[in-house]
Amino acid sequence: MIRSCFQAVRTFISHFPVTLCPDAVSHGALIKSTRLQCSGHRSARGLSMSLWPLSANPRDFSLPNASWSAEMQQVYDHYNALCEVKTKDSEEKGPWYKLPSYNRSLKHAAGGVYLSKIIQSKSRLFTRSNKEYGAAFEYVIFMNKQEKKCVCAFQSGHLLEGPPGHVHGGAIATMMDTVTGTLAGYLAGPVMTANLNINYRSPVPLGSVVLLHSALDRIEGKKIFVNGRVTSTDESKLHTEATALFISVNVGHVFGI
Numbered sequence: 530m531i532r533s534c535f536q537a538v539r540t541f542i543s544h545f546p547v548t549l550c551p552d553a554v555s556h557g558a559l560i561k562s563t564r565l566q567c568s569g570h571r572s573a574r575g576l577s578m579s580l581w582p583l584s585a586n587p588r589d590f591s592l593p594n595a596s597w598s599a600e601m602q603q604v605y606d607h608y609n610a611l612c613e614v615k616t617k618d619s620e621e622k623g624p625w626y627k628l629p630s631y632n633r634s635l636k637h638a639a640g641g642v643y644l645s646k647i648i649q650s651k652s653r654l655f656t657r658s659n660k661e662y663g664a665a666f667e668y669v670i671f672m673n674k675q676e677k678k679c680v681c682a683f684q685s686g687h688l689l690e691g692p693p694g695h696v697h698g699g700a701i702a703t704m705m706d707t708v709t710g711t712l713a714g715y716l717a718g719p720v721m722t723a724n725l726n727i728n729y730r731s732p733v734p735l736g737s738v739v740l741l742h743s744a745l746d747r748i749e750g751k752k753i754f755v756n757g758r759v760t761s762t763d764e765s766k767l768h769t770e771a772t773a774l775f776i777s778v779n780v781g782h783v784f785g786i
């Protein structure tokens with residue numbers, strides 16, 4: 530046990546900077562698991578759930594579950610159909626990748642599943658800290674690397690209420706930070722939010738499904754400028770607009786050392 534922990538730490542330290550650079554992420558573990566999910570969510574769910582929690586494969590929180598409304602499932606199916614497909618003889622690269630989503634961002638790094646049991650083992654990613662399906666943040670992010678943009682389908686749960694019957698502005702900000710930050714991290718490696726500027730245009734009904742769209746504006750050295758929007762799933766209604774600045778950081782900064 531102790532030996533395997535040390536091995537995990539060694540693997541992690543030797544891989545972390547590499548796995549968090551976008552190309553390594555997109556061509557490494559991230560895509561490996563994305564291929565699994567894009568090949569059909571029903572079988573992927575069966576596979577990941579049957580092995581979890583004993584396997585090194587962490588639970589992917591962005592796979593469909595019983596709490597998802599028909600609308601949420603419809604959006605998932607739409608983008609999932611546009612994801613890369615692995616055929617018998619070749620790989621057809623679609624423009625979209627479904628990102629897996631774990632309850633600790635550490636788990637995206639090689640060896641991170643083991644390390645997460647050692648380092649602050651009770652810590653959880655804020656948006657994935659509630660285990661009850663559908664109670665809080667249900668979401669899935671699809672990344673389009675070619676166009677440097679992503680789309681997130683978000684279904685708000687009853688624990689996210691702000692004004693009666695509507696989603697709390699802080700919960701919307703959390704999702705905006707998550708989606709814009711995931712895009713920035715995917716394109717530029719480890720980042721932290723320096724600035725997040727939000728305009729709330731119309732309230733989001735609690736329990737509804739909305740889309741969060743995010744796109745890269747520009748990269749200037751360490752600075753990654755990203756924009757974001759929340760709309761209805763048919764994009765006819767604008768709920769929220771945002772701009773965000775992320776700064777590339779080294780791994781030590783992420784861990785506070």
Ligand SMILES: CCCCCCCC/C=C\CCCCCCCC(=O)SCCNC(=O)CCNC(=O)[C@H](O)C(C)(C)COP(=O)(O)OP(=O)(O)OC[C@H]1O[C@@H](n2cnc3c(N)ncnc32)[C@H](O)[C@@H]1OP(=O)(O)O
Pocket residue numbers: 549554559628633634637706707708710711714715718719720721722723724750751752774776777778
């Ligand atoms: C990785 C790939 C993954 C892909 C797969 C997906 C995995 C997804 C997994 C899970 C998803 C989760 C996603 C969640 C995302 C959430 C992220 C957060 O919430 S982070 C927590 C909140 N943020 C903080 O706590 C930061 C606190 N602030 C700091 O640590 C520093 O201030 C920092 C890092 C932001 C900047 O510090 P410095 O020392 O590195 O940089 P300096 O030298 O100060 O600034 C660099 C440049 O940036 C400008 N700058 C800095 N802060 C600015 C600001 N607030 N506004 C405007 N400009 C600013 C400066 O003026 C400077 O510009 P000039 O180079 O001179 O042109």
